[in-house]
Amino acid sequence: MSTEVRRELRHRRTPVRALLCLLTLAFFLAAVTGCGGVPRLTTFEKGVEYMDYSDYPRAIEQFHSHIKQHGEGLGVCYNLGVCYFDEGDYDQAVQWYEKALEYDPRDGDTLVNLGLTYLKQGRDVAALSRLKQAADVEKDRAYPLVAIALYYQRTGKLDKAREYYDEAASREAKSGYLWYHYGTLHEQDQRFGDAAQAYERSTQFDSTNPAAYEGAARCYYRLRNWRKAVQNYDFAIHLLPTEPRLYVGAADSLTELGRYDRAVKYLWAARGLSTHDDAEVHTRLLELYPKLLEAERANLPPVKDDAEGNGG
Amino acid sequence: MARAKSRSDLIMGLFALIVLGSVIGVVMILQVMPTGVEGARYAILFEDVGGLGGNAPVIVAGQKVGKVDYIKTVPVVSAEGARKVEVEVGIIILQDYAETVVIPADSIAKVQMGGLFGGNQLVLNLGNSKDVVRPGQRFPAKGEPPIEINDIVEGAGKTMKELEEGIKKVTDLLKDDRFTDNIDKSLTAMRSALERLDKGLKEMEPAFGKVGPTFDSAQQLLDELHALVSQNSQAINDTMASLQSASGKLDKLLGDEGNGVPTLVANLNSIADNLDSLVGSMNDLVLDNQLNIQISLENVREATDSLRYFARRIENDPSLLIWGGSETDNPALDRSGPVPNVDEMEIRNSGRRPRKESD
Structure with a gap:
């Protein structure tokens, strides 16, 4: 075999070898990136799962480890605020909601939750200011107005609260959140018929809220409609046994x-x-x-x- | 020549870069792209999926009708506060089978080994319930994990070892002169325990007798317990008679041969002539009695379990003594599921906005 032919053959073999190397690399990459495997939950997703099971200490643990790995963000700071709020640690909740606002100062959920936390702490002025900020940000949604109504309801100004609920209803009538809290106002005002209707409307838009079914049951009991009361209590028990x-x-x-x-x-x-x-x-x-x-x-x-x- | 070589190297390098880029691109697209499989989706909760794979086949009546869509872990907090992790397996029943494969609510999903070299597969044993699991819903019953060969082998090894130990103990027992006395005492104690139990139940009976028409189930339980006790008393009496005959009344039994004494006497009569046969027959006798004792003990254990359960039901709801009721009627008994450590109603009332699902 002449030298020319050998050189020619060597030239032809080189791309094949390179291709083989590349294929090996591709398989390696596929294996490393986990292609085809079972997707694993991130620390953030684990935290969310724990929140769903009301296991707040574990959720907080997961969110903190998420911050260690990926740094802070709106979602993780907000969820930490929610966890501390539900645990009753309002100081920590405020701290995390304020941090969340650093990442998005116009996030309606954070503004509302921060306002309601201030209200729990008795800081009425700060609370109203945050809730109004939320109402300015979310102009088409009912929930910031409902939160303001809650503020007035809890500070004893029921007429003012009713105005805000009505305005919220004109903005977004299909809101379980709105009708549930409107129901609590009617009930507080001893208007059990209206309250029962509001609670039942709430269950039409959010059938996962046991408190709405319980509210409806309570009102029907006061209205001496025992059968409806039992029916609503049964629904509530089904959701929260x-x-x-x-x-x-x-x-x-x-x-x-x-x-x-x-x-x-x-x-x-x-x-x-x-x-x-x-x-x-x-x-x-x-x-x-x-x-x-x-x-x-x-x-x-x-x-x-x-x-x-x-x-x- | 050198120029041509460097040009060839450049082309080679470019080609390599393009291939590498396209491979990485394909990998990323494959990861991001949905599988595109259409069909009815269900979810099943498992305590252990035994290494079930992401795309494992779903089998109904031996036919592959779908595949595993996803597998994710679910944290669970028990009523006692214990934490554990369960696994949720999502499955897709392919479009072709979605209409024919209707899943009754009492269906059970099992993870099975597909073969010696194949991966695991998910087998659906369809139930008979009229209620059906609708697409998008989770199976009411938890899935069953696969049976590991190692467990079977280990179990068999353990049984063999226990059997060997049992035989050794029986041999040792046979060498001990006091063995008949021991068995005698054990059986006497057991009989007196059963008599006490029987007496106790008889004393309870008048209380149950006063109950209303809906107390049938409790009365039935009582009858079953009585039957259980009387059967066992008979078995124990038989055992006692055999033992007494075998150990202490050999002469008397020999004398009673003509009066139709049990087969045991005939055996003893014959073994009296031969010491070896005597040892053999005594061995059989002990083994027989060991079985009887085991059965009796098992029955007593079942009876005490039933009593404990019944006591727990009464403790939970004393009105059962008056009104009776079925086991499923008491919503507070055997309740499982996580108990939140916060007041959910309080949270709902607070008006706070829900959590965020992504960061």
């Missing part, structure tokens, strides 16, 4: 309906869920058992003493 208060409310409505056996079951369920021995539950049970006995006696078939009478 660990709340003894719901079982007690349902039992009260069932008692009024004469469904004593079911009422007893609900009361014992409430007792089982209570962390302390609830005297209210026991009192109700003591009142209920005689009624239950009476009802059972009434259900017994009549004694056949006709036959005896005829025979004598």
Whole structure:
């Protein structure tokens, strides 16, 4: 074989080798980037998952480790604020909401939450200022106005609160958040019919809120519509089965309906869920058992003493 | 010549860069692009998926009808506050099968090994319920993890070891002169325990007798317990008679041969002539009794479990003694699920805005 031919062959082999090297590199890259594998949750997503399960200490832990790895951002600071708020640590909540505002000073959710946290701390002026800022930022949405209405409702100015709720309804009528809080205002104002309607409207737009169903049930109970009350308590229990208060409310409505056996079951369920021995539950049970006995006696078939009478 | 070589190198380099770029591009596109598979999506919660893969096949009645869409971990806080991680597996039933494969609510998903060299697969055992799981919903029942070969082998090894130990113990027992006395005492103690249990239940009966018409289930439980106790008493009495005959009343039994004594006497009569046969038969006797004792103990354990459960139900809801009720009626019993450590209603009332899902 001549030298020319060998050189020619060597030239032809070089691209093949390079291609093989590149393919190996490609596979390596695919393996490193995790192509085809199961996607893993980031620390932020884990934190969000823990929030969904109301496990705030763990959520906070995850968000802090997210900050260590990726630095601060609007989402993580805001979520930390929410965690501390729900834990009742308002100072920390304010600190994190203010940090979140450094990343986006026009974020409506952060402004509203910060305003409501200030309100919890008794800083009324700062609270109203933040809530109005939110209303300016979110001109088409109802929730900043609802938050202002909440501010007035909690500071005892119910008429002013009603004005804001009405304005919010004109902005965005299909808001579960709006109708739920409007319901609380009506209820506070002893207008149970309006309150029940508002709560029920809220459940139409947000069917995951047990508080709205409970509110509706409470109002229907006051309106002496026991059947609707039981129905709404059952919905609330379905969404939040660990709340003894719901079982007690349902039992009260069932008692009024004469469904004593079911009422007893609900009361014992409430007792089982209570962390302390609830005297209210026991009192109700003591009142209920005689009624239950009476009802059972009434259900017994009549004694056949006709036959005896005829025979004598 | 040198110029041509450098030109060739440049072309080679450019080619390499283009290929590298396109490979990286394809990898990134593949990662970002959705799979594009259409069909009905469901989710199943597992405690352990046993290494199920991302695209594993979903099998119904031996036919591949879909594939695993995603697998993600879900943190769970139990009622006692214990934390654990469960796995949510999303599946897609392919469009072709989406209409035919209707999933009843009591269906169970199992992870199975696909073969010696194949990966795992998800098998759906469809139930009989009238309610169905709709696309987008999660299966009500948790999925079952695969059975590991290692576990089976380990279990078999453990059983063999226990069996060996058991045989050794029986051999040791046979060498001990006091073994019959020991068994005798154990059975006497057990019988007296069962008698006490029977007596206790009889004492409870009048209380149950006063109950209303809805107390059938509790009464049934009581009857079952009675039957259980009487059966076991009979078994124990038989065992006791055999043991007493075998250990202490050999002469008497020998004398009673003509009066139709049990088969055991015939055996003992024959082994009296031969010490080796006696040892053999005694060995059989001990083994038989060991089985009886085991069965009796198992029955007693079941009975005590039932009693404990019944006691727990009564403790939870004493009104059962008066009104009875089915096991599913008491919403507070056997409740599982996470208990939030915050007041959810309070949070709802606070009016705060919800969390953000991305940073």
